[in-house]
Amino acid sequence: MEDLVKAIQTTPIIDNHAHPLLIPSAQAKYPLLSITTEAHGDAMKATPSSLSHIRAVNQLSRVLNCPPTWHDVVQTIEVEKAKPNDAWSRRCFEGIETLLIDDGLDGKDEAFDYAWHDRLTRAKCKRIVRIEKVAEEIINECLKQPGASSEDMFLTFLSDFDNAIKDAVLDSEVVAFKSVICYRTGLNVPSQPPLPSEVKQSFLQILSNHRAEGGSHFKRLDGTLLNAFLVHATALIIRSSKTPHKKALQFHTGLGDNDITLTRSSPSHLQEFIRRYPEVPIVLLHASYPWTKEAGYLASVYENVYADIGEVFPFVSRQGQEAVVREILELCPSEKILWSTDGHWFPETYLLAVIQVREALEAVLSEYIRKKDLTVPQAVKIVQDILFNTSNNLYDLKLPLKPFAIASALDLSSPQHSDLNLLRSFLDEHPSTKFLRLQFLDYTATPRMRVIPIRHALSLLQTQSSLTTGILTASLGLLQNDTIIPEVNGTDEYRLQAIFSSIRRGPAKNYASVQGEFRGQDNSEVTLCPRSILRRTVQNSKAQGLEFLLGFEIEVVFMSPVSDFKPGYTANSSSKGHAWNSARSLQEKALLPMLEEIYDSLSSSGIYLEAWHPESCAGQYEFVLPALPPLEAVDTLLHARDIIATVAAGHSLRATLFPKPFPEEAGTASHAHISISSPNGEEKEVYESFYAGILDHLRAIIAFTYSNPESYARMLDSHWAGGRWVTWGSQNRETALRKIAGSHWEIKVLDGLANMYLAMASIIGAGTHGILAHQKLKWGDCMEDPAKLSWEERHRLGIREGLPKDLGEALTALAEDEILCGILGTEVVERYISVKRGEEELLTSMSEDVRRNWIIERY
Template identity: 70%
Template sequence: MDELIRAIRTTPIIDNHAHPLLVPSALAQHPFISITSEANGAALNTVPSSLAHIRAVNQLSKILGCPATWHDVVAAIETERQKPNDAWMKRCLEGIETILIDDGLDGRDEVYDYAWHSRMTKEKCKRIVRIEKIAEEIINRSLKQPDTSPSDMFLDVIRQFDRTIDEAILDPEVAGFKSVICYRTGLDIPQSSPSLNDVNSSFLEVISTHRAEGNSQFKRLDGTLLNAFLVHRTATAIQNSLAQHKKPFQFHTGLGDNDITLTRSSPSHLQNFIRNYPQVPIVLLHASYPWTKEAGYLATVYDNVYADIGEIFPFLSREGQETALRDVLQLCPSEKILWSTDAHRFPERYLLAVVQVREALESVLTEYVRRGDLVIHQAIKIVQDILFNTSNVLYNLDLKLSSLPLISMSSLTPHTSDLNLLLLFLDKHPSTKLLRLCYLDYTATPRMRVVPVQRAISVLQSEGSLNIGITEACLGLLQNDTIISGVTATGEYKLRGIFSSIRPGPSESYASIQCEFLEQNCSELAMCPRSILRRTIQGAKSHGLEFVLGFEIEVVFLSRTQGSESRYVANAFSAGHAWNSARALQRKALLSVVDEIYGSLSDAGIHLETFHAESSTGQYEFVLPALPPLEAVDTLFHAREVICTIADRHALRATLYPKPFPMEAGTASHVHISISSPTGVEKGVYESFYAGVLGHIRAILAFTYSNPASYARMADSCWAGGRWVAWGTQNRETALRKISGSHWEVKVLDGLANMYLAMAAIIAAGTNGVLHHERLTWQDCSGDPAMLSNEERKHLGIEEGLPTGLSEALEALKRDEALIRILGREAVERYVAVKTAEVALLGNMKGREREQWLIERY
């Protein structure tokens, strides 16, 4: 299935029918809410309760990183519109190779010229000539010549119309023609063209009525023989043209706004017309909804008919779209199906249409493959035909099909259903029977619920997402399940599985899924650690900042003594252990553990960059690949679970405890950060980012050194990041170690941190630094800050020490209003409350007791 999903996500799209975008000055003149509905006027008031609108709000909110309300989405889009270089428009049209534009819908002063849209697409855009618009413009010009008799005017109009159509047939910028006769008289077009005399009489009546009403401008031909005459005239010109390639003739069919006569918009009315013009390629637009099966039938039995399945995205619900896709595929060959957005005015219509058609294709075609109706390569051909090939051949575009960049797993949520992600996973890992729904609480304790796979499939089929009820107390618990003051067991959150994070393991028959907390109404929970990181990443991205993170996992393998005072001690096979020591990977007992860890991580799609022995007895480091932040933390969480589970199978304890042996090196969880967006290479950008981090680092330590035990690792002159607010190029004695360009390492971080919150704090502080153009006033420290004199440190701007304990770091966090504002006051207050209670709990334990208690849990 991976190959099919890849094709669905990466096949570029030829949009064979759309309309121009509004110029900025015209945006306010049209209701934005119309992006999900054909309604207009007062009927728009009820649009927010439609499934199509609700779904669009949810999808846009995920893309924009804002709450899932229409008000918030509109505000976020307004912010996006202010960005330079049409960045938001380009994002909305991402994946569209070219657009064939019918520019006859809006006033020319309201919209961009069709050629302007080529800025947004890889290939040049072309025109679709709307024949009614051409005729109406010609009539309007003729009416401004008062000396011309109506009969002469009629003949002149016909001559000009014929000339315009002939010129368009020869014009390489014109891809085809379109008629909206569906709106004028319906699709029951007379089998043969009306006589010239009858049309002349009808025309004279139209002109007489127009002049009697005193209208200044002719706008629309309604209910006249002239409409049918022009359609026949155009079809005849196409059929009789000497061009080897006949340009297609599009017809609006099916749904439209309320000035259409719906009963006369079925494509079945066109059957006689189709027979009359066998050499004219005829495109039935808009899925002919609700007559999609009829469109599929006509495209099947007539060589010159093609079925477009546009406009239903995003106007229908998910189920409606999938049903329409199945209806057209019941009979119709994929070589006769093509796709369009029918987007107009607002770029968000393009965005939603593209997202939703890929979703529908994924849902329908993967189901056909699973049932054996299709094999993978056949399903891929259907995707490529609908999105690209059919239009490419039909409109003689001569474009080359080449895949778009693959969408990363961390961004699949808007495009891929949770059920499909699970089923795809099960295709690869059929032995999976149980799903671990995992989360980290505010004490960084890994917690989970287990759900049988069959139960998960059943819930996903009926509800679309897997949500488990969980007490609101879960984010106010200490490691021993004590509820902190101010939190009660009353109320319930929803714990939602994020299926883009699914990985096999850490045990046989299990798979693990990272989760986010939601309110009961399924809105985002402000205190959810993973959601906080996701929102922080989205906020940074809205300012042009993207990142990759690479984590280093340091663990110490311990053994447990037997007897009444059982405790964890160094392993017998760790004798002679040293940093990068070959001996540390020679002992058979440990070598089998490390080999199994490597194999299990590889099976889970986590490919280590390197691993080696570290300095402390029994200590090893596993270096994870660089990934986008959310995916990187999910991967870190899972990798740790794999390491700890395998160690336990071998009667070992893999601990993240910061200082297992007082006289040896501590255990950290360093992270490497690079700004991966184009501006990341600019010194002014990355130095402002790290200036922001250093400016808030005393508060950040409340998240990165999140346990009283963390500060036992903090020391000078032992490669642990030191005790000072400082940075240095390749300097392991500073809190930030610059490696190259925007690639820096955060040294003051250990495995007891909730890494979602820790990374959110770092990215938030750095982004804030970029936004405020903060200067890196600290100088590059090339030595150990602890070894410098006060004057030498002052010269380098090193004047502040890091907090010496968690309570001091929490006080710094409580005073950091900028960080609180970005992360959310409610979340920070809860975090401080949990950590304050944790300090009190651990403070009541004796040293060795506290150490063993924490090793049991981390």
């Protein structure tokens, strides 16, 4: 999910509907308590007990680094406001590209001009003209002409309003119009414009009522046919305008203060008006809450309608906000959805809205990705549409989508502080978590970790941007028995940084696990870091327009200790009669509860198996993981293995990935399914070049995929294990690469002793090189067991090389493959070969039985 989180945190926000901030002298007149509620007066007294207010207090306290009480938050804000150069307001507006400001609220003299806000945003702010305010100001000017007749006033009103709207259409500072008729008569606007006589009568009645009341200043146009006239007149002017781009007409819908008639605020009342003006872009503001589904429907079926999902941030609870995002996406295309803060008066309304929309988007879209409704790139596109693209296009802003870099050190929702944000979100869901396992996979594929109490992790993240711990640089030169290879020494250290997008519950009660990447003391990337190598490889491929999905199959054998007094492992007693996919293998009372516990534990960690079944070897089972982007797929694989091993240990069994636990039975692999998920991935010339690149370098890649001397005991012909030949075949399990359909292929020559970050980096890197080099798939589709073909038959299919017969030969092939060394980095390959040579020497010094048990104990 890293790419999604990054997009959510860094995509610039076009706030398509906002209001100005109060000038300092006016701030004391309005209660700060209003930042999370539409309540006014006495109704506001109960606000502190609302979920929206409580959440805001907690979020503001974390940003301000003060105790989570309203009193402390208010006091600390006062301190922040006293800092020079609008520092606090600038902080609250971080991540916002520009504001489109409706400055038509009452108390205009108490707020800054819209252009003043330019100092707070990256791009200049623009205006939204509130049509009722225009009409009210014209009427007020008419009333200042005591000698004018009512007839003259009416004609002046019509002329001035028409001119004001036409001028605004041509004004480059104005990007849209807005109506608050929802507050005046409700949204049930007459389908036909009022007749001139009706408009005149309404206008004259307004003047008469105002004079009868003895008022000196006209403030509000309310509850008359004149309100309907204003929206029709504005729509007609927009429709007839000759400008190449039609300016939008925004409508307040749904959520509002008690001045609104809620039953008439549903956008469904606007349907006839929408139909009448198909050329006029219409924006339904404020998520139309609680009628969000109606807004989504209208935006999906009418080309000119757009749905804004603002104001519910921060006025609605977390669950309500996530529900709004889900409901709008039920029907509405993301290209018709835009977002706003409806920020007003206080900068904190902007800060909270931005933090909370990011949280809601991450929660909802991550769930869709986990359920495979969306890929990560598709989710990123939705984020960019909602926060930037839709508004940029609708309002013709012509702004470049330039992601923000690192924001303020206080910003919980910035990339710099997303670690704390992610950890807190995780703990909200899993409050019983006490310990965090910060893990990495070394060059021998040994999982290593540090356990950090959650309390300490939170404390560290309050004062630093990431969670790190010191690890000896020699850790990437260790053998399984902690021997350091001669090429490294025990001095200096890296920083192991937690990558919180990988955090998952487990593998044991009260624990969570997170994968780490190595950084230098200056926070630079470490060339040798296995996870960073895969991440860089994926990024390089993405720069070429290539994205991938990986799905792993975990094969594991459950074994029993020989005895408490004798070392070694043997087939567990419940594996008698075990066979591939046999029902008998799922009837054992001893094993079935364990298998169900594995499924439940994986599910509680957010890993949802697609299938599981008995495999051929005694006590062997396969667990099929879902397809995910490469980094997430490998992170998930490692965590799933941890869970399986932990559950098995609780049942006094050893879950092993040993490639050939029983010489006469099937081996244990870790097959990977790979497909090209980018738009051109299913084009034959693309995916064939990709797999041609892999096959062209397969002899070197084997050094990563069959990374242990014991791996080669599994390399057998005619055992559905991928065979011993460099070739491929459609649905052929005797070939190293099995084509399934289109770009979806399976890598058969891969086992659980591989460092999967390095293995996948070598595969994706070689395949990407194949595409860039336009390599041809010079191997024919092998439909038979290649071992059973004659030399001539293999030659016709282009099968001319065998796979390395042992690790030594594979390492030599790797060292000689200049292209793959260039893809991964010479330093990486040299370190890897050095570690593997040391591992090979260590293992060959052992007897066969000792070596077997020694590896089973570790893998």
